[in-house]
Amino acid sequence: MHRLLLLIFVLIFQYSSYADSSFVVDDIRLEGLERIPDGTLxxxxxxxxxDPFEFSQSTYVIQELYKTGFFKDIKLLKDGNTLVVKVLERPAISDITWSGNSDIEDEQLEEILTDIGIVKGRVFNPSAxxxxxxxxxxxAYFSRGKYAVKITTQVTDLERNRVSIDIKISEGVIAKIKQVNIVGxxxxxxxxxxxELQLGVPGALDFFTSMDEYAKPKLAADEETLKSYYQDRGYVRFAVESTQVTITPDRKDIYITMNVTEGEKYKVKSVALAGDLKLEEDVLRRLIFIENGDIFSREKMVQGKDFVQRRLGDEGYSFAKVKVMPVIDDETLEVELSYFVVxxxxxxxRRINFSGNFKTNxxxxxxxxxxxxGGELSNSKLNRSKIRLQRLAYIEEVNVDKVPVPGTEDLIDININVKERLSGSFNIGAGFSQNQGFVFNLGTTLDNLNGTGEKLSLNLNRDNTGEFYNISFTDPYYTIDGVSRTLSTSFRKRNTAAQNIVNFLQNNYGVNLSYGIPLSEFDRVRLGAGYEVTEIIRGTNTINDQVTEFLSDNGAVADANGDLKADFKGFTLLASYTHDTRNRTVFATQGNSQSILLDMTTPGSDLEWYKITYRNKFYFPVTNSITTLLRTDVAYGDGYGGTKVFPFYERFFAGGLRTVRGYRSNTLGPLNDGVGVAVPAPIGGDIRTVASAELIFPVPLMEKPPNSVRLSVFYDIGNVFLQSQGGFQADELRSAYGVSFVWLAPIGPLxxxxxxPVNSQPGDRQELFQFSIGSFF
Structure with missing residues (x-):
């Protein structure tokens, strides 16, 4: 109404301003412009x-200028044959502030304001x-289920025809779903x-769930989920006819009703392959897991298309298209499937280009x-290449682009951009562990020595249980075929009394050389040899007859202090086989890692013994953010040749963060006879059986949990056993369930x-809460 009255006023004014209704414009004079350039107007x-100008054109001219949104008032005047355009500009937006947006990032809010034209420096239009x-x-808010949101804006006039806009947001609470009904x-x-749905009413045991938080994208996804559920079971004509969403007046409760039509169940009449197959039909047909007479399944139909397309991609046809054309016969309730291959x-x-590798050769x-x-493009090989790059310790992120070569139809360039991690580190730190007490770490590690991918590591670790020094050097490509070589030397001083086990002192030093030999993309063999010297001194506390007997039988003598002491020298051999399909080496989310390891001394050594260890970790994703981990660790050791008993200092132990949580570290299994001590000490075993199941999930209440954090619930079971005491006994297994939190913090792993514990027995040393800070595990 205001604009209409203004137009009428302008027209009357114009009519009274000049009697001549038309003239030829000799010049145009602009008045009232402050910020807007003359050329823009x-x-x-x-x-x-x-141009000739007539009175009747005034309305059109003024309307065109008003459409720009730049002006609050416009007048057309005549000064001789000069057309005078007099305007009053709208104010400019000088500043935009907002508050109360806890659920929405400032960047997202700013993007929304930009889309609707609210930007600093632009002309302010009150209609905005x-x-x-x-x-x-x-x-922003309705899509998140926040229907009670309140938004108020305050505009403040400033000097020089400017305004500031202050936006206050009261987000309210997310509307909760009280009921979901499916009708039909x-x-x-x-x-x-x-x-099957994301949305719903949580049950009594559903903790940290957002299923009752309504959001339009979730509802749309649930409609598609229902459709897929039915069509995967043969109901081709299933449809969600309508969906009603009702919200209570207080905008806090939501009721959803979905009206569905199920239809009839259909079978597959025939499956055909057509087009330019490039491969034998039998080869491609084996990739389609739906046959004549089967109940129709949309999932299997699409899966077959993807498998055929992927197979062609492996043969160099990386841009192959496979179209599925179902023909539905509603009378016979059958579907004819035709896969057409292009x-x-x-x-x-043509070329493989790397960027971002500022340090790595x-x-x-x-x-x-x-x-x-120069070779054929294979999508599976390209994906495998990306995974191999991601598994490098000094590469944080990998992005791959396939760029067609201009002017050709059969050539591409592969551009690979990598983001490097810090390839070298110097660490000095301290921490505390319930098992190791005060921990001091000093070391340097170069994972990418001079950009060559070689690794040099020097470490010192001291805690209440002893000292450990290690120097190692690894060349991952000692040969062009990917054979790795590792040289290492170490010294260890160990006081077992601080580890909750039978007391003795152990000093050990050795050198080792090993080679890793790749058998395939996922399989690797490691072979190594070394020389080791071990000094054992029997402790004076918790003296065990087995320790005394073993030392006496193997040449131990008493020193000047009366301590029983023995030195054992020998060559060691190492052989292992590893199969690893994990997508990451740290915090994997899918894949399997299993290995079998043989560690032994050679015939002719002071002590002849061997250890065989089998480890398996199986990760399989439950959802995009939840992973199940199944873990197994089984080990067996024994003496051979002239050594009749497996050395006590090589025995296995269980209990603690690395094996069976809920029990104090290294305390499970056989105990000594307790002569002269109040509490018998664990003596370890020559058999170890440990298994665990974990459900790994994101940290609740965090929209984007960091990759360095892992939260899980777990169930552990295991123990160690001695052959001399009957070997493995299932009724002696100990188990526990609980929750675990791991954080790879800058100060070290936490x-x-x-x-x-589920089935602890009298004498077991329980430890419900366990932690390790600043030590490696």
Whole structure:
């Protein structure tokens, strides 16, 4: 109404300003412009010098200028044959402030304001105030289920025709779902269908869940989930006819009703392959897991398409397309499937370009590639190459782009951008562990020595249980075929009394040389040899007859202090086989890692013994953010040749953070006879059996949990056994369940667990809360 009255006033004014209704514009004079350039107004003005101007054109000219949104008032005047355009500019936005947005990042809020034209320096239009409220509600809050959000804006006039805008947000609470109803289902019950949905009403045992927090994207996803559920079971014509979402007046409770039509169950009549297959039909048909007479499944239908496309990609047809064309016969309730293959041209790699490797030599990255320049492009080999690069300790992130070569249809360049980690580190730190007491670490590690990928490590570790020094050097590509070589030397001083086990002192030093030999992408053999000297001194506390007898039988003598002492020298051999398909080496989320290790002394050594260890870690994702880990650790040791008994200082132990949580470290298993001591001490075993199941999930209440944090619930079971005391006994296994938290903090790894033993026995040393801070595990 205001604008209409203004137009009428302007027209009356113009009419009274000059009697001549038309004239030729000799010049155009602009008045009232402050910030807007003259050229901008002239560009929008639908007139130019030399044009005839009539009174009837005034309305059109003024409307065109108002459309720009730049002006609050516009007048057209005549000064002789000069057209005078007099304007009053709208104020400019000088500043925009907001508060109360705890759920939305400032960057997202700023992006929404930009989309609706609220930007510093731009012209302010009062009509934009409504856009602010509606834009924020629709784009930011309603999609998150926050229907009670309140948004107020305050505009303050400033000097020099400027304004500031202050936006206050009261986000309110997320509307909670009180009920979800599915109407029209007769084949599957409400309970079955509701269990498939993201949205719903939480049960009594559903903790840290957001399933009752309504959001439009979740509802759309649930509709598609229902459709997939039915179509994967043959109900091709299933449809969600309508969905009603009702919100209570206080905007806190939501009721959802989904009306569905189930339809009939369909079978597959035929499956055909057509087009330019490039491979034998039998080869591709084996990749389609749906056959004539099967109940129709959309999942299997799409899966077959993806498998065929992937197989063609491995043969160099990286841009192959496979179209599935189902023909539905509603009378016979059958579906004919036709897979039409469009392979395109075979694609070759022209160049492989690396960027971002400021420290790492180009050849170090290139040797991890499973593709070669000039060779066929294989998508699976390219994906494997990316994983191999990601597994390097000095590479944090890898991004791969396939860029077609201009002017060709069968050549691409592969551009690989890497983000490097710090390849060298010097660490000095301290911490405390319940098992090791005060821990002091000093060391330096170069994971990428001079950009060559070689690793040099020097470490010193001191704690209440003793000292450990180690120097090692690894060349991961000692040969061009990927054979690695590791040289290491170490010294260890150990006081077992501080480790909760039978008391003796152990000094050990040795040198080792080992080679890692790749058998395939996922399999590796390691072979090594070394020389080791071990000094054992029997302790004066918790003296054990087995320790005394073993030392006496193997040449131990009493020193000047009366302590029984023995030195054992010998050559060691190491052999291991590892199969590793994990997607990461730290905090993996899928894949399997299993290894079998043989560690032994050679015939002719002072002591002849061997140890065999089998370890398995199996990660499989439950959802995108939840992973299940199944872990097994089984070990066996014995003497051979002239050594009849497995050395007591090589025995296995259980209990603590690394084996069975909830029990004090190294306290499970056989005990000594307790002569002269109040509490018998563990003596270890020559058999160890440990297993664990963990459910790993993100930290609750965090939108983007960091990759360095892992939270899980677990169940541990295991123990150690002596052959001389009957060997493995299932009824002696100890178990516990609990929760674990691990954080790879800058100061060092932090690990906490709280466990509740399930079947502890009298004499077991329970330790419900366990932690390790600043020590490696």
């Amino acid at each position: 002239l560009n929008y003005l639908p007139l130019k010098v030399g 105030l409504d856009k602010i409220e509606q834009g924020l509600k629709q784009q 289902n007769t084949i599957y019950s409400d309970e079955v269908l509701l269990s 392979p395109g041209k075979k694609v070759y790699v 180009d050849e170090v990255l290139r040797r991890e590639m499973r593709l070669m320049e 690990r906490f667990s709280y466990a509740q």
